[in-house]
Amino acid sequence: MRAPLKNEWTIFVIALIASILTAVLTFVIPNTLLAFLIGVVALAILATVVGQATEQLGSYMGPGATGIVQASIASMPELFVSFFALKAGLITVVQSAIVGSILANSLLVMGLAFLFGGWKNGTQRFASERPRAIVIMMVLAVSALVVPTLATLSIASAFVLLVVFFASIPFSLRGGPIAENIPATELEEKPWSLIRAISVLVAAGVLTAFVSDWFVQALEPTIESLHISQAFAGLVIVAIAGNAVENVVGIRLAIKNKMDYAISIVMNSSLQVALALTPILVLLSYFFTPVALTLVLPPLLVVALALAAILSALIVYDGESNWLEGFALIGLYIMIAISFWWG
């Protein structure tokens, strides 16, 4: 990471090439399987670019507003994919992707952060005050996702979630316990100019919208030809590409023994999915897609969500992490993923 600027350009160029390739494989030399695979890679890289640009934009907006920007823009890749998937009627994919994003962050990325951080630094300690505040909000949000499953009510729940989300914005603005003011230097990034941040964001956003569309087009034939379930496609593939890859920065921070930041980033990402992305999708689907997205989830998704929330809480309240915990988190993620592969 000696030359971050060059590195960032490289990433952007790779994202651009992958996007063009996906377009070629969709229109010029139609090949759904390859379009799907390259599309996944393109989305994952675009998600990273959007994440970087959002953070850079945030540095021009004060620590508080960054939170709002992050929540609304950083989830863009997953929002686009989910929206196109809803238009195609792939509700199971979207439901699984929502749960999968939370699982991928809370179990897989967190597990990798603990595993590599613990291998490098031994048992790691962290100030658990801020993560605890985040985890309480997350358990509340997960509860809110669980209740409608039993009561078939989704619009009202979505509305309540959004109100809580908007209520949390002034909280972040005042630098409350949920706002994360991670100095850019911790993330090893040189500041961008404001114009560059906005341009990259717009460019990446437009690219993401197109790639999402092509990816979803390739998704259905691919999962049929590969005999994977819609649930697995959403839970693992869409979730990791659309949301989790950008949090690899959390793993880097853990290796550098900055556990406070690492945990805040990864937890916050899960929280944004639950509090902002999910209700937005429910409301969007109600007005703009043929079939409405409900929060009535299959039991296994609900249980997986509850387990992830409880485990996150225990780990955060502990104030300590070690590689064995990381290993066990990854093991649980793999077990859930396998069960959806076969289920």
Place this chain on the structure above:
Amino acid sequence: MRAPLKNEWTIFVIALIASILTAVLTFVIPNTLLAFLIGVVALAILATVVGQATEQLGSYMGPGATGIVQASIASMPELFVSFFALKAGLITVVQSAIVGSILANSLLVMGLAFLFGGWKNGTQRFASERPRAIVIMMVLAVSALVVPTLATLSIASAFVLLVVFFASIPFSLRGGPIAENIPATELEEKPWSLIRAISVLVAAGVLTAFVSDWFVQALEPTIESLHISQAFAGLVIVAIAGNAVENVVGIRLAIKNKMDYAISIVMNSSLQVALALTPILVLLSYFFTPVALTLVLPPLLVVALALAAILSALIVYDGESNWLEGFALIGLYIMIAISFWWG
């Protein structure tokens, strides 16, 4: 609250008037809807009066015995309503009211305490030793309410709960971690004479018994004419009127930044419902009502109960609260209430 004595008399007089009005609307000018509405108000105010009188009586009995008195007498309003409802065969109302009391305390009242306390005082810290002891007992009690749902056994569970409750009495007597010795000055109350405390208690008790009967008589036609479900009537209306309103004192304490007391009062109230009121109702119904009350709860009630217990535990172990947490707790309560409105 400059003139607490006058204030208390005013409350008692209002309770008396509301009770008489309920009687009039039941017998003289029959109007079930109005009888129901005024009855709710009468019950809520009577519950507050009973709560005050119990506390005053307690000050003559030493800090330990207060706990027993509170548990057995302070739950009187809800006990009466539930008993008459059971006589009328309204089991769903009673089951929902039990769960609703715990939810109204743990989510709604606690949420309001955090919200207003946090607005006034910023992030609030509290000694979490005593609340932790209470919350562990509460999770145990909630577990005991969850097990019978799957095993159709209620009498045995009720018996075990009561034994644990009686075992906890000497614990309170010795000033253990569950007893709450909240000085009367914190509650801004002048001491009553012993005779006054007993007279008020007896008068309020007799009134409560009658109003409960009339309220339950009006309940069934009202929920039919208003198209609300029995579950909603129990979960929200009976629970708030019979149990939660008296805990408004917890909100006042939170605003005065006495979070330790606030949390103890609210948690203890939930614990008493689970450990004492519920098994007493199960046993009473077994002997005195046509249909026995079972602890076989609908799944949504069980999940709501589990969520409330886990969230209480997380919040208490945190040792900190802020208004956003309060807001989110209220959001979860509203979501559960709505789902019962429609369910």
Place this chain on the structure above:
Amino acid sequence: MRAPLKNEWTIFVIALIASILTAVLTFVIPNTLLAFLIGVVALAILATVVGQATEQLGSYMGPGATGIVQASIASMPELFVSFFALKAGLITVVQSAIVGSILANSLLVMGLAFLFGGWKNGTQRFASERPRAIVIMMVLAVSALVVPTLATLSIASAFVLLVVFFASIPFSLRGGPIAENIPATELEEKPWSLIRAISVLVAAGVLTAFVSDWFVQALEPTIESLHISQAFAGLVIVAIAGNAVENVVGIRLAIKNKMDYAISIVMNSSLQVALALTPILVLLSYFFTPVALTLVLPPLLVVALALAAILSALIVYDGESNWLEGFALIGLYIMIAISFWWG
């Protein structure tokens, strides 16, 4: 415990006599009920002997290796009983025995330790760092037992559990937070010679294998004649005889106010059942028994497991215990046991 050496010989002789009696009641004077009862006693005492011998052997192997030896050998009695029960097709017994071992340790033995420890010493405090690490692993393991119930996948889960278990071995070897280096003096035991430890272990192992076989032969006719369910037989009888009795040492430590050791021993025993014994049984049954053991558990077992895990977590994170908590834990255990008696 003045003469531990004599005491240990006495225990071994009693185990030997009980084993011979079981054999006599199986082959010479066939009486299934008596064979079952004496078999239970023999197994419980043999489990204690195996536990002692394993610990003594461990003192020759360094603190790290002891963990591996304990996990693989100390579970021998339950492993044998479960294996013979699987051969006889009694899957429900084995599933219940697995869950029952965790419940018996986490609720019953822990409850007794808190009850007697609290009666003797008042509120007890303990360093919660190590128990917290163990409890996080236990919640992960319990999660891993819960997931397959919903997804009908057992071999893969067993494999993941075993991998996590093997990963935890070097962790123990390096004296990590999960290894328990309880000095032999705390356990009031004189060191044995290496030869004696191995001889006792081999002798007790052979006896256990035979008694397990006879016990399982007597099990089926006995539960039929006594009208107890297979689930109750596994959950309570097999679990307590095969796994929990040996942890009585945890209660002794609690009375001596050594809560750190007491909690570590009892928690670790639950963890070994979940992480090592269960996957080994799943894999063994896949290859060697007519019907494969699956991890698809009845809902009540899953809920009981989840409750035990959450309660253990709360109690351990609390860092405090008192006799009322112990009493309530025992109450919950009794309630679960009763529900299986009737279920």
